[in-house]
Amino acid sequence: MTLPRRTFLGYVLGASTLVAAADLGLASTARAEIPSAPQPPELYDLNDLLTDAATPTANLITVRINTDGTASFALPRAEVGQGITTSTAMLIAEELELPVDKVRVTLADARPELLFNQLTGGSNTTISTFTPIRVAAAIARHALLEAAAIVLGDTVDRLTTKLGVIEAPNGTSITYGELANAAASGKTRRVEVELKPRDEFSVIGTSQNRLDARDAVTGRKRFTMDLDVPDALPAMICRAPTLNGTPSYVHNQREVEAMPGVTDVAVVPTGVAVRARTFGQCIDAVRALRVDWRGGTAVGKSDRTVHRELKAAELPLVVPDVDPLARTVDAEFTFYFRSNSALETNCAIADVRPGSAEIWSGMKSPIVAQEEIAAMLGLLPTAVTAHVVEGGGSFGRKLFHDAAIEAAQVSKAMGKPVKLMWHRTDDSRAGRAHPMATSRIRATHLLGNVLTFEQRHTSVKTDFGHGVGEIITALAARLPVGDLGFSETIFTLTQEVPYNFGVVDQLLSEVDGGFNTGSMRNIYSPDVCTARELTVDLLARKLRKDAYEFRREFAKNKRLRTVLDTAAEAGDWGRSMPANTAQGIAVHKEYKGLNAALVEIDCRPETVDRDIRDGVGGPRVTKVVMAVDVGLAINPRGLEAQMQGGIMDGIALALTSSLHLDTGHFLEGSWDDYFYTRQWNVPPEVEVIVVDSGVEQPGGAGEFGVASTFAAVACAYARATGRVPSHFPINHRDPLAFEPKPTMPPIPQSPTDGLEHTY
Amino acid sequence: MPTQTFRLNGEDVSVDVEDDVRLLWVLRDILGVTGPKYGCGINVCKACTSHINGKAFNPCSVRVGDIADDDEVTTIEGLADTVDGDLHPMQEAWLDIDVAQCGYCQPGQIMAAVAKVRQAQSEGRAIADTDLDEIRNICRCGTYHRIREAIKAGAERM
Numbered sequence: 001m002t003l004p005r006r007t008f009l010g011y012v013l014g015a016s017t018l019v020a021a022a023d024l025g026l027a028s029t030a031r032a033e034i035p036s037a038p039q040p041p042e043l044y045d046l047n048d049l050l051t052d053a054a055t056p057t058a059n060l061i062t063v064r065i066n067t068d069g070t071a072s073f074a075l076p077r078a079e080v081g082q083g084i085t086t087s088t089a090m091l092i093a094e095e096l097e098l099p100v101d102k103v104r105v106t107l108a109d110a111r112p113e114l115l116f117n118q119l120t121g122g123s124n125t126t127i128s129t130f131t132p133i134r135v136a137a138a139i140a141r142h143a144l145l146e147a148a149a150i151v152l153g154d155t156v157d158r159l160t161t162k163l164g165v166i167e168a169p170n171g172t173s174i175t176y177g178e179l180a181n182a183a184a185s186g187k188t189r190r191v192e193v194e195l196k197p198r199d200e201f202s203v204i205g206t207s208q209n210r211l212d213a214r215d216a217v218t219g220r221k222r223f224t225m226d227l228d229v230p231d232a233l234p235a236m237i238c239r240a241p242t243l244n245g246t247p248s249y250v251h252n253q254r255e256v257e258a259m260p261g262v263t264d265v266a267v268v269p270t271g272v273a274v275r276a277r278t279f280g281q282c283i284d285a286v287r288a289l290r291v292d293w294r295g296g297t298a299v300g301k302s303d304r305t306v307h308r309e310l311k312a313a314e315l316p317l318v319v320p321d322v323d324p325l326a327r328t329v330d331a332e333f334t335f336y337f338r339s340n341s342a343l344e345t346n347c348a349i350a351d352v353r354p355g356s357a358e359i360w361s362g363m364k365s366p367i368v369a370q371e372e373i374a375a376m377l378g379l380l381p382t383a384v385t386a387h388v389v390e391g392g393g394s395f396g397r398k399l400f401h402d403a404a405i406e407a408a409q410v411s412k413a414m415g416k417p418v419k420l421m422w423h424r425t426d427d428s429r430a431g432r433a434h435p436m437a438t439s440r441i442r443a444t445h446l447l448g449n450v451l452t453f454e455q456r457h458t459s460v461k462t463d464f465g466h467g468v469g470e471i472i473t474a475l476a477a478r479l480p481v482g483d484l485g486f487s488e489t490i491f492t493l494t495q496e497v498p499y500n501f502g503v504v505d506q507l508l509s510e511v512d513g514g515f516n517t518g519s520m521r522n523i524y525s526p527d528v529c530t531a532r533e534l535t536v537d538l539l540a541r542k543l544r545k546d547a548y549e550f551r552r553e554f555a556k557n558k559r560l561r562t563v564l565d566t567a568a569e570a571g572d573w574g575r576s577m578p579a580n581t582a583q584g585i586a587v588h589k590e591y592k593g594l595n596a597a598l599v600e601i602d603c604r605p606e607t608v609d610r611d612i613r614d615g616v617g618g619p620r621v622t623k624v625v626m627a628v629d630v631g632l633a634i635n636p637r638g639l640e641a642q643m644q645g646g647i648m649d650g651i652a653l654a655l656t657s658s659l660h661l662d663t664g665h666f667l668e669g670s671w672d673d674y675f676y677t678r679q680w681n682v683p684p685e686v687e688v689i690v691v692d693s694g695v696e697q698p699g700g701a702g703e704f705g706v707a708s709t710f711a712a713v714a715c716a717y718a719r720a721t722g723r724v725p726s727h728f729p730i731n732h733r734d735p736l737a738f739e740p741k742p743t744m745p746p747i748p749q750s751p752t753d754g755l756e757h758t759y
Numbered sequence: 760m761p762t763q764t765f766r767l768n769g770e771d772v773s774v775d776v777e778d779d780v781r782l783l784w785v786l787r788d789i790l791g792v793t794g795p796k797y798g799c800g801i802n803v804c805k806a807c808t809s810h811i812n813g814k815a816f817n818p819c820s821v822r823v824g825d826i827a828d829d830d831e832v833t834t835i836e837g838l839a840d841t842v843d844g845d846l847h848p849m850q851e852a853w854l855d856i857d858v859a860q861c862g863y864c865q866p867g868q869i870m871a872a873v874a875k876v877r878q879a880q881s882e883g884r885a886i887a888d889t890d891l892d893e894i895r896n897i898c899r900c901g902t903y904h905r906i907r908e909a910i911k912a913g914a915e916r917m
């Protein structure tokens with residue numbers, strides 16, 4: 001059966017109030033037209049893979065109408081700050097003709113039956129849920145209209161819906177709440193609905209403030225460690241002085257058990273766990289423990305040794321057979337380890353009992369968590385309840401459930417519920433990191449044309465242990481051969497050179513360094529894009545062309561030229577600037593969208609050397625103009641916020657933030673030595689321009705601002721100083737700007753002089 | 760075990776706990792006041808920023824035993840009660856500008872912002888970019904730009 005465009009099938013489910021579900025089994029996925037010399041992401045990218053994986057079970061996405069006139073929806077994704085609960089409420093409000101604030105969006109518990117459809121990653125939430133959620137809402141509206149027609153004694157096509165009220169031509173009306181029971185179905189039936197066309201949208205595309213903002217500003221928003229689970233006392237882990245070291249002997253368990261507030265001490269695979277009345281007493285107990293350790297997975301490794309490993313693993317560049325007169329541009333960059341720590345450290349509540357377990361945590365792949373915890377405890381997955389709690393940031397970290405696994409182990413070992421939280425120092429040193437990488441590029445040009453562009457990205461292995469959200473793919477990704485294929489697949493599905501550069505060839509190779517890695521507000525793109533855009537600047541200079549004009553001339557498509565033009569114009573590209581200050585411009589294409597960042601940087605000595613207490617100043621980015629085209633922007637205000645956040649990450653990656661690996665452990669242990677962007681690094685001017693290209697589908701936003709900003713800052717820095725950086729962040733090889741905290745005991749004691757620093 | 764008494768969000772509280780437990784844990788783990796967040800425990804990230812007698816401080820770095828009976832501790836939960844109206848003007852500004860992303864650092868950001876504006880006002884001047892540059896609270900979502908806009912807007916109404 002072929003359905004016309006925008007017509008979809010779904011279900012009214014048998015229930016006591018109206019429940020509508022979407023079925024996408026018959027919908028075809030739109031694909032871009034095939035360009036002449038495409039790279040894989042232009043045909044089928046990571047977002048297509050994630051969306052297609054979700055399609056077979058999307059029929060289980062349901063919208064419920066309540067008797068109080070609200071609609072509720074349990075989103076099978078994790079809200080970690082992206083604003084997806086708000087944008088999801090907007091999608092439902094649009095099709096249901098209900099005010100946005102009458103839509104209640106919560107986060108669904110782990111639902112194994114959703115298979116691939118409960119992974120939050122790759123900035124894919126809106127792309128993959130855009131249609132199914134609207135279909136479910138449209139079916140609900142259709143069922144309400146049918147019920148109203150009977151009550152109001154009219155026909156469906158003569159009724160109108162507005163703000164949760166259905167009205168007949170004679171002026172009689174009835175509310176959704178009054179119809180919730182009447183519209184309910186005794187049995188499940190299949191219905192057909194048509195979605196609103198774009199030109200009829202009244203909610204989608206308008207700027208909405210976040211629905212959870214009031215809770216956030218009043219302190220009422222509840223994160224995992226704020227939940228009140230009976231008898232779940234604070235717990236922490238004493239960890240090894242080297243990465244992933246394991247405990248071999250505890251010298252003073254009894255002594256620590258007798259400390260004030262301490263209830264339990266237990267050895268677990270990752271360290272020695274303590275449970276106490278307060279986290280302060282956990283910190284005391286961790287510091288008091290005397291433990292012998294086994295070495296771990298990075299014994300003796302340092303930045304230098306890993307760099308050697310990477311260089312040895314670089315795939316050769318093979319300039320294809322080109323004109324012997326062609327000129328070559330060679331470039332090579334190193335990107336150091338970076339921490340994807342969120343402000344909320346890894347944490348989870350676990351209550352493990354004989355025969356069952358209950359877990360609370362901010363999990364982006366809760367099905368894998370549930371199944372892994374069940375396997376570890378020897379339980380069926382159905383005996384483990386995994387609640388997804390709103391997270392205090394993620395940036396890739398919450399794709400993994402390291403804390404949930406550990407909390408379950410600790411709860412099991414102690415036979416009691418625990419509220420497990422990582423200390424910041426552990427989160428920084430033993431948590432997930434963006435892998436160290438090198439990127440080599442060789443480009444050739446002749447008579448004003450670029451003939452070849454080769455990029456060899458070599459990286460410490462990125463852990464994709466979370467797979468695409470379901471345990472089978474998670475396990476497959478861990479097989480040595482399967483994982484290599486998986487990483488290469490992800491790389492191939494995300495990376496592309498958006499310029500007409502003749503023969504383009506980008507390859508990934510990986511070394512396994514024994515590190516805890518993962519994505520970090522993007523996977524490979526920020527590094528790959530920065531290496532590429534710096535090389536584009538080198539090419540432009542060789543061809544004696546302006547950096548912006550060169551990009552414009554070689555841009556592969558019109559949408560790219562539009563964002564470039566928008567940023568260049570709004571940012572006054574090419575204006576004259578003082579010595580040691582400069583502009584940079586760079587572009588990125590991913591997540592069904594394109595963006596261009598124009599950056600101005602100040603590298604004057606008085607700026608670089610300004611005195612910052614317990615922090616680094618360095619060059620200051622003074623202006624960022626970001627033009628972004630994500631296709632259909634569901635909530636432009638939310639999109640702008642995500643781009644602003646990505647801009648701050650891009651600045652940190654270019655200038656200040658990295659982890660130093662030194663003989664088996666990372667030196668950075670808190671925010672006073674891991675230099676993420678701080679207020680003194682924030683550009684006084686930040687402008688985000690949302691470009692509407694008329695595309696009907698939404699793209700991804702959460703990670704999208706990082707790559708082009710990182711690249712534009714790097715390009716601006718090179719222009720301001722006359723030196724193209726060889727490594728990032730640019731300050732990584734400078735003398736350490738901090739004194740590393742000790743590794744024994746593994747976490748620092750809290751100061752006591754807080755009252756001397758009031759203001 | 761000693762009994763600790765102080766004023767919290769306008770009410771007298773007393774709690775039995777050792778003197779050296781830092782106030783943050785007394786608030787969060789014993790009293791269930793969870794607006795102040797843990798982000799580092801060493802007075803760096805400032806996620807727990809609250810007020811003591813109207814001035815910003817970080818309870819992760821103060822022993823509960825060092826708090827006097829008549830010290831007035833205000834957390835984000837009690838901020839609105841210090842003014843007329845449902846919310847403090849700084850919270851209103853935060854809503855208008857739609858600052859929060861994940862929201863984890865925001866209670867601390869708002870408490871720091873209020874103190875910073877009061878500090879400038881007590882010196883008889885408007886809040887300036889150089890004041891904003893001094894704010895040390897981390898926001899890992901990178902909401903810094905809107906924080907700056909909101910502080911300027913909130914200061915107008917304070």
